[in-house]
Amino acid sequence: MNQGAPSGFEFLHQTRVVLGAGLWSRACAEVRSFGHRVLLVTGASSLSRLGLESVLASEARRLELVFDPFAVPREPDIELADRAAARARSFGAEAVLGIGGGSALDVAKAAAALATNPGSARDYLEGLSNPPLPFTAAPLPVVCVPTTAGTGSEVTKNAVLQVTDLQVKRSMRSERLFPRAAFIDPTLSAKAPKNVRAGSGFDALTHLCEAFCSRNASLVTDALARDGIPRAVRALRALAEGDAGESDATDLAIAATLGGICLANAGLGAAHGLIAPLGGLYPNIPHGAGLACLLPATLLVNEAASARDPAAGRRLLELARLLSGPYATVKNTARELSELRVALELPALSSYACIDLGRVIASPSGSLKTNLVALGTHELSSILELALSA
Numbered sequence: 474m475n476q477g478a479p480s481g482f483e484f485l486h487q488t489r490v491v492l493g494a495g496l497w498s499r500a501c502a503e504v505r506s507f508g509h510r511v512l513l514v515t516g517a518s519s520l521s522r523l524g525l526e527s528v529l530a531s532e533a534r535r536l537e538l539v540f541d542p543f544a545v546p547r548e549p550d551i552e553l554a555d556r557a558a559a560r561a562r563s564f565g566a567e568a569v570l571g572i573g574g575g576s577a578l579d580v581a582k583a584a585a586a587l588a589t590n591p592g593s594a595r596d597y598l599e600g601l602s603n604p605p606l607p608f609t610a611a612p613l614p615v616v617c618v619p620t621t622a623g624t625g626s627e628v629t630k631n632a633v634l635q636v637t638d639l640q641v642k643r644s645m646r647s648e649r650l651f652p653r654a655a656f657i658d659p660t661l662s663a664k665a666p667k668n669v670r671a672g673s674g675f676d677a678l679t680h681l682c683e684a685f686c687s688r689n690a691s692l693v694t695d696a697l698a699r700d701g702i703p704r705a706v707r708a709l710r711a712l713a714e715g716d717a718g719e720s721d722a723t724d725l726a727i728a729a730t731l732g733g734i735c736l737a738n739a740g741l742g743a744a745h746g747l748i749a750p751l752g753g754l755y756p757n758i759p760h761g762a763g764l765a766c767l768l769p770a771t772l773l774v775n776e777a778a779s780a781r782d783p784a785a786g787r788r789l790l791e792l793a794r795l796l797s798g799p800y801a802t803v804k805n806t807a808r809e810l811s812e813l814r815v816a817l818e819l820p821a822l823s824s825y826a827c828i829d830l831g832r833v834i835a836s837p838s839g840s841l842k843t844n845l846v847a848l849g850t851h852e853l854s855s856i857l858e859l860a861l862s863a
């Protein structure tokens with residue numbers, strides 16, 4: 474986090490972003506520019522639920538594209554990524570088109586990289602016993618069409634996979650994992666079920682908030698977060714009130730895109746540091762809905778910890794005012810976010826499982842390293858206790 478005049482910064486973004494209503498099918502011509510044999514990675518029901526199959530079929534005929542479909546029916550894991558990569562190789566895929574939520578897009582990115590590099594997804598994941606291998610060969614080109622507005626996977630350089638035998642989630646991370654292009658069509662994410670839109674929206678909002686408070690934030694990520702945070706909150710409030718329209722869907726799509734660009738550059742914070750082990754140990758806790766429980770608690774514990782760092786306290790207050798208006802306090806903002814979660818009918822954290830705090834705190838993800846202030850284990854425990862009591 475840079476307070477005052479910055480001495481410099483680094484910023485990287487490698488994905489062509491095309492965002493607008495009704496333009497998703499342009500992804501077909503984009504992927505055709507890389508070849509005609511394409512691994513098509515989708516969610517289990519994304520295409521049929523959204524009615525995209527007939528357009529894909531006609532685009533395939535028009536552009537002489539040959540799709541090999543690969544469905545992602547669950548949270549992505551090593552086995553799915555390895556299987557998708559093997560399919561890409563045996564099919565002779567020249568490119569990968571990912572259409573779906575974050576799970577499908579993460580598998581698309583992982584498969585594209587594994588198709589051209591040796592070994593298993595396990596060899597490339599961070600935080601396991603061996604240091605991750607680098608992707609020495611260029612992946613197959615990836616084009617993404619997100620059908621939810623949240624993860625920002627279409628613009629990031631990582632893919633998150635469940636390591637089922639160890640009950641953890643881990644990332645593969647490389648500048649080679651940036652998709653070549655993302656076609657972001659808010660008319661697709663607007664058709665997701667309300668609970669999916671709410672959870673995804675909270676994921677995007679948390680990316681923006683945590684990147685804004687990250688110790689690696691820069692003036693560029695700050696500018697993006699300052700734009701995205703009010704958009705995300707406005708759209709989530711409209712969704713809670715039942716009158717979300719086209720402009721709210723566009724705002725959430727923009728917020729998700731900006732959030733992805735921010736997290737790829739600035740990193741995240743304690744809410745993501747804790748949702749990773751929570752999701753690994755308790756796979757029934759959805760990423761976004763879990764973050765909706767953790768974000769208010771994280772704000773409160775960060776505020777208490779900011780007593781050690783006045784600059785961090787000022788940054789947190791600015792975040793509260795981006796979220797809740799010019800007279801907000803951190804405490805009021807945390808309460809409003811909890812009320813927003815309830816109004817969106819996202820479940821309480823305690824409803825998912827009887828959570829073993831010690832096991833969660835024992836393996837926070839790398840996101841914790843960029844949290845606003847360094848937090849001790851008792852403070853991580855406080856976040857979980859507060860989230861569980863809400």
Ligand SMILES: [Fe+2]
Pocket residue numbers: 624676680745760
């Ligand atoms: Fe996230």
